[in-house]
Amino acid sequence: MSRAVILLSGGLDSVTTLAIAQSQGYQCHALSFDYGQRHRSELDAVKRILACFVDVTHKVIHLDLDQMGGSALTDVDIAVPMQPSAGIPVTYVPARNTIFLSLALGWAEVLSADAIFIGVNAVDYSGYPDCRPEYIETFQKLANLATRQALEGKAIKLETPLIHLSKAEIIRKGIQLGIDYSMTVSCYAADAKGHACGECDSCRLRAAGFADAGVSDPTIYQ
Amino acid sequence: MSRAVILLSGGLDSVTTLAIAQSQGYQCHALSFDYGQRHRSELDAVKRILACFVDVTHKVIHLDLDQMGGSALTDVDIAVPMQPSAGIPVTYVPARNTIFLSLALGWAEVLSADAIFIGVNAVDYSGYPDCRPEYIETFQKLANLATRQALEGKAIKLETPLIHLSKAEIIRKGIQLGIDYSMTVSCYAADAKGHACGECDSCRLRAAGFADAGVSDPTIYQ
Numbered sequence: 001m002s003r004a005v006i007l008l009s010g011g012l013d014s015v016t017t018l019a020i021a022q023s024q025g026y027q028c029h030a031l032s033f034d035y036g037q038r039h040r041s042e043l044d045a046v047k048r049i050l051a052c053f054v055d056v057t058h059k060v061i062h063l064d065l066d067q068m069g070g071s072a073l074t075d076v077d078i079a080v081p082m083q084p085s086a087g088i089p090v091t092y093v094p095a096r097n098t099i100f101l102s103l104a105l106g107w108a109e110v111l112s113a114d115a116i117f118i119g120v121n122a123v124d125y126s127g128y129p130d131c132r133p134e135y136i137e138t139f140q141k142l143a144n145l146a147t148r149q150a151l152e153g154k155a156i157k158l159e160t161p162l163i164h165l166s167k168a169e170i171i172r173k174g175i176q177l178g179i180d181y182s183m184t185v186s187c188y189a190a191d192a193k194g195h196a197c198g199e200c201d202s203c204r205l206r207a208a209g210f211a212d213a214g215v216s217d218p219t220i221y222q
Numbered sequence: 223m224s225r226a227v228i229l230l231s232g233g234l235d236s237v238t239t240l241a242i243a244q245s246q247g248y249q250c251h252a253l254s255f256d257y258g259q260r261h262r263s264e265l266d267a268v269k270r271i272l273a274c275f276v277d278v279t280h281k282v283i284h285l286d287l288d289q290m291g292g293s294a295l296t297d298v299d300i301a302v303p304m305q306p307s308a309g310i311p312v313t314y315v316p317a318r319n320t321i322f323l324s325l326a327l328g329w330a331e332v333l334s335a336d337a338i339f340i341g342v343n344a345v346d347y348s349g350y351p352d353c354r355p356e357y358i359e360t361f362q363k364l365a366n367l368a369t370r371q372a373l374e375g376k377a378i379k380l381e382t383p384l385i386h387l388s389k390a391e392i393i394r395k396g397i398q399l400g401i402d403y404s405m406t407v408s409c410y411a412a413d414a415k416g417h418a419c420g421e422c423d424s425c426r427l428r429a430a431g432f433a434d435a436g437v438s439d440p441t442i443y444q
Contacts, residue, residue, distance in 0.1 A: 147317060
């Protein structure tokens with residue numbers, strides 16, 4: 001059975017990605033990060049969600065990105081914007097996907113895994129540089145050089161099944177796969193219970209996705 | 223004044239790299255990792271070494287790579303080999319340089335830094351895949367895509383001043399710059415005082431470097 005590491009934040013995209021990986025027959029190893037994010041309740045959501053999946057192992061890596069700061073998600077002195085902003089919003093976390101993918105690469109090699117799944121999306125997204133196809137293609141080239149496993153002829157494949165889908169398409173796909181999206185937390189300003197603000201960039205993209213998909217929004221708002 | 227993040231393990235190569243970066247006029251921000259390494263005394267060496275440098279800020283990131291394992295450096299059940307081995311030795315830590323560089327990239331962006339210095343060497347080295355020039359060139363391509371700062375036209379440059387030097391050349395360079403190598407810890411099996419075993423791959427490469435340079439070996443052995 002092929003093995004895969006799945007980056008799992010507890011949000012709509014990453015949970016759909018996990019369901020897709022499992023539907024493709026992978027033995028799934030979910031990887032989450034306790035990185036000083038203000039919406040830490042997403043990690044409680046991860047636990048509740050994983051209780052609905054069979055045969056998924058899970059690891060949470062602690063990483064004190066809040067001692068670096070530089071983002072509204074890791075520095076409480078920078079507010080999460082509640083209005084759309086021009087350019088890349090302050091919720092961008094410097095090098096976050098590079099950091100998360102590199103740790104996924106390390107764990108994938110320890111597991112002798114075949115693939116890493118990441119739920120990046122370059123359609124209904126916030127313009128983050130490390131969600132774009134050219135970024136993913138270049139990380140793949142790096143992964144092909146970075147590990148012993150790659151040198152021995154078994155490179156780890158980066159899988160991004162959502163990258164070209166709209167949010168509505170992602171939601172329809174997830175519903176087909178049986179996901180209960182009320183359990184997922186996408187909100188950057190989620191409260192301790194994981195209830196969403198309904199106003200941040202992530203909430204707006206998510207709500208528009210449910211509307212476009214013609215599906216009743218199951219998100220629990222504050 | 224240009225700013226740089228310097229990956230600083232406390233070993234011979236990284237300390238030389240710090241001295242080179244400072245000699246080039248960079249305002250230096252040293253980054254170390256408490257990653258579950260068995261030779262954790264290298265972090266005490268970092269503190270002693272930094273007391274000899276002026277105007278270097280320092281950050282230590284805690285990262286529980288030992289919960290992943292897969293290397294003699296992060297899993298106490300895998301012994302550090304005391305004889306040369308064929309191929310990449312078991313001291314290889316899966317994706318370590320990718321992980322360290324990605325965190326350096328994040329901190330560099332928070333600092334609006336111009337460069338990241340890493341003391342990789344592809345001459346007198348253990349054959350690790352993530353020390354090779356083609357790996358470094360590809361990480362540079364990734365860094366050029368990964369951050370907001372790069373998109374805004376100020377890409378972060380990866381500097382590897384040691385990559386093509388022999389260990390003897392590195393030592394001569396460091397002595398010119400005033401480094402007291404007795405303070406550095408390269409040994410994979412260093413004891414709590416930072417004293418070296420004299421037998422592991424890292425000790426052998428280091429001792430041969432001092433011999434080739436015609437310099438008395440100042441390493442404190444167990």
